[in-house]
Amino acid sequence: MYYAYILKELRHHRHRTLVNILGIAVGIALFVSINAVSTAYQQAVSLPFKNLGADLVVQRAEKRAVDSSQAGPSMRGIRLPFSNQLLSSDDLDKLRIIPGIDAMAGSLLLWDFDQGGFRTIMGIDMSQPSLGPVHVKEWLAKGRFPEKKGEVVLEKHYAKFHNTQLGDQFTIGSRSFRVVGLLEIREGAQIASANIYLPLADAQDLMGNESKSVNLVYLRLQNPSRLNQTKTQIMQAMPGISVVSSDAILEVMGGVSRISDQFSLVVSLVALAGAVFLIIKTMLGNLVERSREIGILKAVGWTGGDVQKQLMGEVFIQSMMGGIVGVAAGYLISYLLGYLSIPVTTPWEVNLLPAFAKETGAAAQTIRLPVSFSAGLTAAALALSLLAGGLASYFMGRRMAKMKPADILRRL
Amino acid sequence: MPLIIADNIHKDYQVGDVVVQALQGVGFEIEPASFVSFVGPSGSGKTTLLNLIGCLDKPTAGTLTVAATDIARLDRKESAAFRGSHLGFIFQDFNLLPVLTVYENIEYPLLMVQNVPPAERKERIERLLAAVGMADQKDKYPGQISGGQKQRVAIARALVTHPELVLADEPTANLDSQTAYAVINLMKRMRDELATTFIFSTHDQKIVGEAEVIFRLEDGSIVAKEMKGGASHDESL
Numbered sequence: 243m244y245y246a247y248i249l250k251e252l253r254h255h256r257h258r259t260l261v262n263i264l265g266i267a268v269g270i271a272l273f274v275s276i277n278a279v280s281t282a283y284q285q286a287v288s289l290p291f292k293n294l295g296a297d298l299v300v301q302r303a304e305k306r307a308v309d310s311s312q313a314g315p316s317m318r319g320i321r322l323p324f325s326n327q328l329l330s331s332d333d334l335d336k337l338r339i340i341p342g343i344d345a346m347a348g349s350l351l352l353w354d355f356d357q358g359g360f361r362t363i364m365g366i367d368m369s370q371p372s373l374g375p376v377h378v379k380e381w382l383a384k385g386r387f388p389e390k391k392g393e394v395v396l397e398k399h400y401a402k403f404h405n406t407q408l409g410d411q412f413t414i415g416s417r418s419f420r421v422v423g424l425l426e427i428r429e430g431a432q433i434a435s436a437n438i439y440l441p442l443a444d445a446q447d448l449m450g451n452e453s454k455s456v457n458l459v460y461l462r463l464q465n466p467s468r469l470n471q472t473k474t475q476i477m478q479a480m481p482g483i484s485v486v487s488s489d490a491i492l493e494v495m496g497g498v499s500r501i502s503d504q505f506s507l508v509v510s511l512v513a514l515a516g517a518v519f520l521i522i523k524t525m526l527g528n529l530v531e532r533s534r535e536i537g538i539l540k541a542v543g544w545t546g547g548d549v550q551k552q553l554m555g556e557v558f559i560q561s562m563m564g565g566i567v568g569v570a571a572g573y574l575i576s577y578l579l580g581y582l583s584i585p586v587t588t589p590w591e592v593n594l595l596p597a598f599a600k601e602t603g604a605a606a607q608t609i610r611l612p613v614s615f616s617a618g619l620t621a622a623a624l625a626l627s628l629l630a631g632g633l634a635s636y637f638m639g640r641r642m643a644k645m646k647p648a649d650i651l652r653r654l
Numbered sequence: 655m656p657l658i659i660a661d662n663i664h665k666d667y668q669v670g671d672v673v674v675q676a677l678q679g680v681g682f683e684i685e686p687a688s689f690v691s692f693v694g695p696s697g698s699g700k701t702t703l704l705n706l707i708g709c710l711d712k713p714t715a716g717t718l719t720v721a722a723t724d725i726a727r728l729d730r731k732e733s734a735a736f737r738g739s740h741l742g743f744i745f746q747d748f749n750l751l752p753v754l755t756v757y758e759n760i761e762y763p764l765l766m767v768q769n770v771p772p773a774e775r776k777e778r779i780e781r782l783l784a785a786v787g788m789a790d791q792k793d794k795y796p797g798q799i800s801g802g803q804k805q806r807v808a809i810a811r812a813l814v815t816h817p818e819l820v821l822a823d824e825p826t827a828n829l830d831s832q833t834a835y836a837v838i839n840l841m842k843r844m845r846d847e848l849a850t851t852f853i854f855s856t857h858d859q860k861i862v863g864e865a866e867v868i869f870r871l872e873d874g875s876i877v878a879k880e881m882k883g884g885a886s887h888d889e890s891l
Contacts, residue, residue: 244762244765244766246758247751247753247754247758250753250758253753254752254753535751538743538745538749538751539766540710540734541708541710541737541743542737542738542743542762542763542767542811542815543734543735543738543739543741543763543766543767543768543815544734544738544767545731545734545735546730546734547731548734548766646710646711647710648705648710648711
């Protein structure tokens, strides 16, 4: 291959080279940005569960949901949420023997209606340091996490609203607790979001819960790809149980997420196919324009293969440059789109707030799209740009093989 | 032994439903180191004949031997290799590659066709640049030099592979008469120095007089062969 000739040819026909590079770059940029944003969207939606280190959340629906003769809910004092009831020890025993469960952690979520308003209280199982709402300790802004009974951590904004400082005494029901930490809930953590965090035993005491039960169980699976099978097994073993995974958020999010999930690859490939078509058309047009040059090269002794290699060299460089520019532009677009916030709606089963508080903004949190660099996507994009160049070369080679130097030179 | 032996060459072209007989039973012999011209009006078969001798096309019938090779039997790849090692071409439109400098235009047949080592390549190119009077223009691009200078570069490009035969199709058609004479005389001088056979086609009767052997073509047949003892003279372009 005559490299100096390739570079000079590309430099001499700047406009043509630029059109080819931009053609590929546009297709690749669309491919990268659509896929990067789609992946970020999926990650954003699964963030609430990821933040808990859990694959599934298990709870049992409140009795009134199945028995309408029950009395209406009380809105005074400390109570269980309207949406669930305590899981019995029998329920927990059944869960423990379901195969494929790696770890299990329980929590007791309470609602407290007092004269000062409404607040949520989360009793945390400290025995599982990496599963469930215990994860919120990573978001401590001040102080530490409770180490013994009688200690609480408050959500920072709640503490500020109630003018409570680190080290203050804080009353829940008739009991007094010492505030040992303040934390800030990160985005996407609404299914672990509460105003007050305390040890599970304290929450159970507040509830007057003799059996030491919980109302939320977080499960981590040995093999997350078997999520649906495990869900089915749990529901078969425990009729009436509610098992929620990040899929539920996707279902709540509706059309956009499904389009994002199913069509992003198709849309981006269509965009890329358009770019490939454009570059093939441009390069075949160039071939006609360059027939004189091809005729001369063949006349002086270059074989068809020599000429084709030379043209392939040009296509390769343009494809690579188009690929690199496209990948850079694609990520730039993706990161700019990453500044957009999307609302992630929590399914009712894992929404910790009562219906009247769900419109306050705490339930429908917005999450910035977590766009990140993907070596796999980058490699795929560069491979596609080379494939586009390869296709263009193939069609050029076919066209060129039909060009006889005598015919070309006779026409000149 | 003659460098070229053509025996009863026919060449037909299919143009739509019509068969055009471009050459009809042409036969001739050309000795090595001769300076030959094919002369005739447009459509007489000059270019077709040069294309056949230059391995760019194949005869429909007849045998054509060039440098002891029956070139009608060569496949595409062998034809390309034969052109690269035995033949040089000069075109009416010069056909220099516009993106390459004068030096590079002379160099590229050596790079892809003969793979000559860099030192020898440089020596050959510089000698030819000096011989055609373009040494001081070697870094210029074709767009920066005159038509006569372009044709000198084309002559150097044709000779750089040390061919036995140079084929020039209407090499002076795009040049004024003074430059045309200078180009023809440069070709003749190169023939004298390198013992390379030159065959050029033309319809310019004044230029024809510079050839030593003239074949006159009409309607695809050779109608006359003239032998002359032309003396070479050089003029500045």
